[in-house]
Amino acid sequence: MLLQQTVNGLSIGSVYALIAVGYSLIYSILQFSNFAHGSFLVAGAYAGFFVLSMKIFPMYIGVVAAFVFSGITATVVERLAYRPIRAHGAKTLYFIIASMGISIFCENFIIAGIGPQFRTYPPLLPFKSFSFGEFTVGILDIVSATVAIVFLALLQYFIARTKTGMAIRAAAFDLQVAGVMGVNVNRILTTVFFIAGFLAGIAGVVLGVKYTVYPQLGYLTIKAFVAAIFGGLGSLPGAIVGSLLLGLLETYTAAFVSTTLRDLIVFFTLILVLLFRPNGIMGIYTEEKV
């Protein structure tokens, strides 16, 4: 039972990780909580649904197209909504309000434009599961966890080893100074939003295949936000660890304590963690920058 619940928890956590990493990345540079992140996920989920339903492309092309669409959506949002605000040098609060607006707009845009009903992905993978004695793991979980690991590893490499990655790290440290030092801030932001959207798109397609696609699918991102804070905002390994821990914590609570108390206990734990480690488990110690 414990083993089975661990598999369940990790499979939920790996999806949270895909969302949390992008969210954390945007936070580390612009210092605001991007509530529109859920919309990127929904964009990817719907794009995947429509492309795959047309059945003209092979599966992997359709899926990658959905990831890219989601990435482009994110860059468009950055360009149209956040860049003008940044140009005015406005406070963080305005970014947050704009992102909430985008999130509400997107949800209602889908309800009005595409319809509120649930959409089901065409079967992508054989519906199979492997049993090992007492526990079972579905093929979908294996594939989605693998995809998550591959892309998160790629991202880690990109941030740590490439020139653009270095620029992103510089921008995360101090956007203004990085700009002064010759980093093209606008291009970096476009790149970061594209990456964040791309990862959210993967999460969207995974969720769409696993569950279904509906306009409120983005609400799940709240949990991923929590995971990012749990792990330490601005730290990518932290976001991943926080997500897996949150997935496990949720599942164990639901399985061994109570399903109704799940969120209560999870959020209470979060508050406890933040009392003792205000910057999350792996958070970077931030001082007021002078």
Added chain:
Amino acid sequence: MKRLIAAAVSLMLVVALLAGCGQPAKPAEPAKPAEPPKPAGPEPIKFGYLAHVTGDGAVWGQAEVNGAKIAIEEINKAGGVLGRPLEMIVADGRGNAADSVNAVKKVLSEHKIVALLGSNYSGVNIATGAVVAEAKIPQIGSFATNPKVTVDDAGNPKPWSFRLCFIDPYQGKVIAHFLYKEIGKKSAAVLYDVTSDYSTGLTEYFIKSFEALGGKVVGKWAFKEGDVDFRPQLSQIKAKKPEAIVLPNLYKEIALPAKQARELGIKDAVFMGGDGASVKMLEMAGPELQGSFWVTHMSIEDPPIAELDKKYTAKFGKSEEWSNFTMGYDLTYFLADCIKRAGKAEGQAIRDAAEAAKDVKLAQGPITMDPKTHNPLDKVASILQAKGDKLVFYKKYAPKD
């Protein structure tokens, strides 16, 4: 220029705000906005229809409203009621109690409606019951199946609340009897939505009846509305090896658990649930739901409903939610019958006529209202079974004690 535009926009906002405020919630005499010139002829009898035409349950809400439209067209073609045409004002409840209460209040403040029909959610009707009682007009629910919709905690009927469907205790009893007596399942687990009146009510009554028959309930597991992953609960259910899994939920929360249960290797347990089922769930979990049983209110095999299905398809296209459009259609005819018997289009008189309804002929069968509970008396349930991509009529069923 930019500033000019900004100024104009803010001015418009202020005007809009001022127009929106300052309206008391219940004006004694609502200020009449300038109306378009009235068409000649008698004044229409207006009634409200509370339906969830957006949100999760939109498939049902839209079907109900469309069913009512067909009935209105027929009634008005035949000369209306008391010589006056019927007119429907739709209030969109968006699937939740707060929005529903606001929508109903808005309709009441803008129109003089004589009755409110709908909705299909228990939690919503329990909330709007207080609003219609204050306005002194009857509300007749479609598929609000929780007993508390029409009866208060002391067991007395709420004077202004009615319904045309059977209630959850009855549905829970049907599931229990069908599983135990009809297909011989002796143990069952329940996975239910703790945030839903419908789901918790059905669960409670199922467990009561199933245990009374001698069946073993291995446990009940809760989830919360919006959850999409049920594997923690299902892993535990798997360990208990029940012969049946009862899913007293709405279709999304039926399809996903069924899919995940089969994925976890729960192979033999049969799924059963109530009228929250919809053919939509077979799109999401077709193969996993094969052979499952669902209680419902009526059957498309009945000639009058098949007949209505033809009319509906011609007007709105094919819909699988025939029990909802039949209910919308029947509610409208039931209201027309009440107004006729009342002799006047007025809340109190219609309420009295609804309470005294005897053998009113409707598409789903005759309705007799029980004055003690405001529920229809002795309705037979239909059982559907999932086969292929359809919910097929299995048999009509009434539990015998």
